Amino acid sequence: MTTRLECADLSGGRGSTTAFRNLDLTVEASSVLALLGPNGAGKTTLLLTLAGLLPAQKGTVSVDGKRLRNGRPATANAAGVVLVPDNRCLFTSLSVEENIKVAARRNGPKAKSLLETFPALEKRWHLPAGALSGGEQQMLVMARALIQQPRVLLIDELSMGLAPLIVEDLFSTVSSIAADHQCAVILVEQHVNLALEVADTAAVLNRGSIVLRGSARELAAAPELLEGAYLGISEEEAA
Numbered sequence: 467m468t469t470r471l472e473c474a475d476l477s478g479g480r481g482s483t484t485a486f487r488n489l490d491l492t493v494e495a496s497s498v499l500a501l502l503g504p505n506g507a508g509k510t511t512l513l514l515t516l517a518g519l520l521p522a523q524k525g526t527v528s529v530d531g532k533r534l535r536n537g538r539p540a541t542a543n544a545a546g547v548v549l550v551p552d553n554r555c556l557f558t559s560l561s562v563e564e565n566i567k568v569a570a571r572r573n574g575p576k577a578k579s580l581l582e583t584f585p586a587l588e589k590r591w592h593l594p595a596g597a598l599s600g601g602e603q604q605m606l607v608m609a610r611a612l613i614q615q616p617r618v619l620l621i622d623e624l625s626m627g628l629a630p631l632i633v634e635d636l637f638s639t640v641s642s643i644a645a646d647h648q649c650a651v652i653l654v655e656q657h658v659n660l661a662l663e664v665a666d667t668a669a670v671l672n673r674g675s676i677v678l679r680g681s682a683r684e685l686a687a688a689p690e691l692l693e694g695a696y697l698g699i700s701e702e703e704a705a
């Protein structure tokens with residue numbers, strides 16, 4: 467196994483407020499970590515910190531063993547860290563093709579190659595992104611991430627506002643992306659059961675600390691532990 471992403475003793479937040487502290491986390495290549503936890507636990511802040519969009523207050527983030535410079539989004543992106551934000555951030559008046567091309571890299575894959583992974587976008591190729599359904603918009607958001615050839619893909623609540631069947635489809639694509647591109651994926655999710663189905667490992671963040679972690683299969687089989695973790699009871703306290 468190859469460790470793709472590692473953060474050590476990582477603390478972060480906004481200004482002098484700390485949203486998460488002393489986190490040690492590793493994600494292997496070709497694997498998905500479901501990052502779970504109640505609202506306000508610090509999940510989004512952690513993703514923004516990993517992507518260099520917020521400076522860490524303490525600790526390190528490394529990709530493929532190489533430490534990233536703190537608070538430098540361009541450096542993180544050049545190392546292969548790609549964030550899929552929860553607010554989609556599409557250019558709604560630009561076409562599907564244009565939205566993908568905006569993110570394309572010189573010498574990287576061509577926009578059309580994304581249709582292999584997202585064939586449903588073919589019929590929408592020249593339509594403005596704002597005319598797509600919610601599920602199609604999330605496919606486009608994922609296509610825009612994928613064209614950047616991510617080594618670390620950070621996905622924030624892809625499922626927001628979508629029907630469970632559409633979420634299942636999107637999650638199965640996430641799983642294929644991790645496998646096909648040897649990518650480390652962190653999937654922040656409120657749909658706990660669906661996320662655990664697609665993930666290899668899982669961690670529950672509560673009030674800025676990881677209170678439970680394990681294989682996704684083990685956690686899916688232990689709903690009482692998960693419930694305790696959402697209520698803020700650590701694994702040690704539950705034992």
Ligand SMILES: Nc1ncnc2c1ncn2[C@@H]1O[C@H](COP(=O)(O)OP(=O)(O)OP(=O)(O)O)[C@@H](O)[C@H]1O
Binds near residue numbers: 485504505507508510
């Ligand atoms: N723009 C902001 N300015 C100041 N504090 C913020 C901001 N956004 C979030 N916070 C605070 O940071 C802490 C962590 O929030 P964060 O959004 O990271 O949690 P989360 O686990 O992603 O929750 P959610 O699922 O609600 O998005 C919370 O206490 C929140 O109130």
